[in-house]
Amino acid sequence: MAAIEFWYEFGSTYSYPAVMRIEKLAAQAGVELRWRPFLLGPIFQTLGWNDSPFNIFAAKGRYMWRDLTRICEAEGIPLKLPPAKFPQNGLKAARLALAGESARWTPSFTRAVFAANYAEQKDISEDATLVPILDALGVDAEAAFAAANTPENKDALRRQTEEAASRGLFGAPSFTIGDELFWGNDRLEAALAWAQPSSKG
Amino acid sequence: MAAIEFWYEFGSTYSYPAVMRIEKLAAQAGVELRWRPFLLGPIFQTLGWNDSPFNIFAAKGRYMWRDLTRICEAEGIPLKLPPAKFPQNGLKAARLALAGESARWTPSFTRAVFAANYAEQKDISEDATLVPILDALGVDAEAAFAAANTPENKDALRRQTEEAASRGLFGAPSFTIGDELFWGNDRLEAALAWAQPSSKG
Secondary structure (H helix, E strand, C coil): CCEEEEEECCCCCCHHHHHHHHHHHHHHHCCEEEEEECCCHHHHHHCCCCCCHHHHCHHHHHHHHHHHHHHHHHHCCCCCCCCCCCCCCCHHHHHHHHHCCCCCCHHHHHHHHHHHHHCCCCCCCCHHHHHHHHHHCCCCHHHHHHHHCCHHHHHHHHHHHHHHHHCCCCCCCEEEECCEEEECHHHHHHHHHHHCHHHHC | CCEEEEEECCCCCCHHHHHHHHHHHHHHHCCEEEEEECCCHHHHHHCCCCCCHHHHCHHHHHHHHHHHHHHHHHHCCCCCCCCCCCCCCCHHHHHHHHHCCCCCCHHHHHHHHHHHHHCCCCCCCCHHHHHHHHHHCCCCHHHHHHHHCCHHHHHHHHHHHHHHHHCCCCCCCEEEECCEEEECHHHHHHHHHHHCHHHHC
């Protein structure tokens, strides 16, 4: 079966519409989907940025919020601005998302955390945000945090981020099909089309 | 009639597919089109960049060339890589394009210059590239260069660039409909849809 890897960062704005759209679109395209949370911070640091480029470059930031608003309106995705803070620290959420992969709650957890950030103005770095999300999914929050905080899981997230960088990723969301890289929510459809063997002739 | 302003920079890669696509799409949408060449260099300098971000940030640059290749393949737009240099100095071409506005050869001149850059690997800062393009369009090259190099026309390009910055532009291609800004070849369709009064309810 054709397969696509979906790389996202919990602090990334354009990851939000991709997170909300990808499962349905991948299913429609018949493309297997692997969710790969990673951290953009370490990658941005190698580019010389110690903050989001949307904060460093003010005109880009102003445009991004307007553009995100248009996209969410067009897609019917709830958006409430401004967020609690930007960018939010997605480290805990990323560790949890990675820990949830084997039990398969990563996609629903990810959607709920992005909704908490962008539709509910919550701080996603706080346990007070994350625990009720896990509860609502029927996941044992205490066990999930314990799994997220093992040295093995922390190291797995570090390796996931290193793999992202080594595969040429520099932003989120990104999509990979083997060595083929697509960047941006606006490339999701093209990435899924690429993942379908028949479409490449 | 609905109207859109098309802001482009001769050195910009993603301006190429937009330049080649916009006239037909605007006509299909029934949207009046104004071509507005400007210079990105002065705007990039205010962001702290003295080169294209695609050169400064290597991973972004590698991705951009691959992405541009996919886009041109999908659109049937000829692309021959690498270009003569990147980014090219588009100052002369921009002054000429602005000078051609009243006589209405700006669009065809612009398309020919972009094709020279990206399909023919020519240096678009050289008169040896620009003069034959003007000749082929039936434009008096000597008169065109004279008009391009008047203090008034040089100043008009400076003001055009200042207007771009003051309207929040930070990259090319960009599209404006009043105060509404769209950035990127991949936003051309959305910008044209926005320009149609009926589509905004």
